[in-house]
Amino acid sequence: MAIEAEKAFMLGLGINRVLLDSGSREKLSKDYYWYSPVLEKKLHDKLADGIIQPETDEEVVKVLEIAYAHQMPVTVRGAGTGNYGQAVPLNGGIVLDLSRLDRIVEWGEGWARVQCGVKLGVLEREARVRDRELRIYPSTYMKATVGGFVCGGSGGIGSITWGDLWDGNVLEATVYTMEEQPKKMIVSGDELHAYIHNYGTTGILTELVIPLAPKTEWTQSIVFFDDFMKSMEFSYTLSLDDSIRKRLVSPHEWPIPSFFRPIKKSIRQNQAAVLLETAEGTLPKVTELARSFGGEVGYSIPSEKYRSGIGLSDFGWNHTTLWALKCENNVTYLQAGFSLEHFREQIKLVKDTFQDEVLLHFEWMRSRGKVSPASLPIIRYTTEERLNEIIDFFNKHDIFVANPHTYSLDSGGRGILPLMKQRKLENDPLRLLNPGKID
Structure with missing residues (x-):
């Protein structure tokens, strides 16, 4: 379609929120891909032809029907807090901004049914009023939506107990296909694996059922160590x-803690720091365990101040990269899975080889029930070639890398790819859903 015809088509949808101005298209065609200098170069000029913000499932279906008829690409968006270009339209067309589908539909015994645009911070607040809380959520939870997290995330705060999204942390999804007459599907069980971390390529998720945990009163603390490996053994x-x-076990080697400006006065110079959220009443036991490894609790926030200001989870997971970027403009990151059996040797290899070019930051989590050392190392970036050398080194030494410097699910993403590709064929025969993100 010609640009003017596209505009006429979008304005004729009968949906109140159709944004065609350049400012809206520029803002809502972007996510946090700029964490990666590689993606920054590839995606900075990508732009939707229009933004549509439906407020009901019926409006979503109307957009899909007409987009299918005119063969217009549709890229779905939540709050745009993803880091891999998930919400960036590679081929123009429509960005379907689902942030106005933001209603908590139903509370159950240990679960909540929500529209996809509900912010995780809102859901956490409302759940805690009801003596429940989120199981897992990203460090961007105040802005991120439930749908955006399910379709673009993997794990986060709480994963040390509850695992990642594939570990039963999504119970059900309402999904619409991209066909001449879009089908509504209610998906649960193993079939959810076709839609978790799918970047909106296999269907449009408008409603989700999310399990909740009993509310815990959380104490936050930082344990300091002279030696990073001691911090790893403790954690x-x-x-x-x-x-x-x-809820959080997050070790950081020095100088990463120096990047945490809001709590700078509480950071100990030249020491590794382990950021913790543990249940109220456990601090004495944490302190005793820390001492047995040569560490000391040097900062704590009592449970009554939880969520009353900046918290330690605001410095973990990929917020660590954000704080590093505020201090050094030449840094980026990786997503790496170290071996539980060999993480000590792998850490030594990485540090001996790259020294301060690679700064290590771990997030202990459970995956399929097993404790594992996930890492989001800070990389002092020089060139894409050098970055690839570091990735190749990691892979050579059995440190799995989910490459955050690609927007393709095939070459960097997570998820159950064979099932996702099968559902892509079935649900999106013209390949109009976020084209270019999955082969």
Whole structure:
């Protein structure tokens, strides 16, 4: 379609929120891909022809029907807090902004049914009023939507106890296909694997059922160590100790803690720091365990101040990269899975080889029930070639890398790719849903 015909088509949809001005198209065609200098170069000029913000499932279906008839690409968007260009339209067309589908539909016993545009911070607040809380959520939870997290994320705060999105942390999804007459599907069980971390390529998710945990009063603390490996041994032992309930176990080698400007006065110079959220009443046991590894609790926030200001989870997961970028403009990151059996040797290899070019930051989590050392190392970036050399080194030494410097699910994403590709063929025969993100 010609540009003017596209505009006429979008304005004729009968939907109130159709945005065609350049400012809206520029803003809502972007996400946080700029964490990656590689993606920044590839995606900075990509732009939708129009933004549509439906407020009901019926409006979503109307957009899909007409887009299919005119063979217009549709790229779905939540809050745009993803880091891999998930919400960036590679081929113009429509960005379908679902942030106005933001209603909590129903509360159940240990679950909530929500529209996809509900912000995770809102859901957490409302759940805690009801003596429940989110199981897992990203560090961007105040802005991120439930649908955006399910379709573009994987794990986060709480994953040390509850695992990642594939570990039963999505119970059901309402999905619409991209066909002449879009089908509504209610998906659950293993079939959800076709839609978790799918970047909106296999169907449009408008409603989700999310399991909730009983509310815990959380104490936050930082344990400091002279030696990073001691911080890893402590955090590993803590992660295995089920008598201490945990939401965050996040070790950082120096100088990463120096990037945390809002709590700069509480950071100890030249020391590794382990950021913790543990259940109220566990701090004495945490302190005792820390001492046994040569560490010391040097900062804490009592449970009554949880969520009353900046919290330690605001410095973990990929917020660590954000704070680093505020201090050094030549940094980026990787997503890496170290071996539980060999993480000590792997850490030594990485540090001996790259020294301060690679700064290590781990997030202990459970995956399929097993404790594992996930890492989001900070990379002092020089060239794409050098970045690829580092990735190749990691892979050579059995450190799995989910490459955050590609927008393709095939070459960097997570998820159950064979099932996703099968559903892509079935649900999107013209390949109009976020084209270019999955082969």
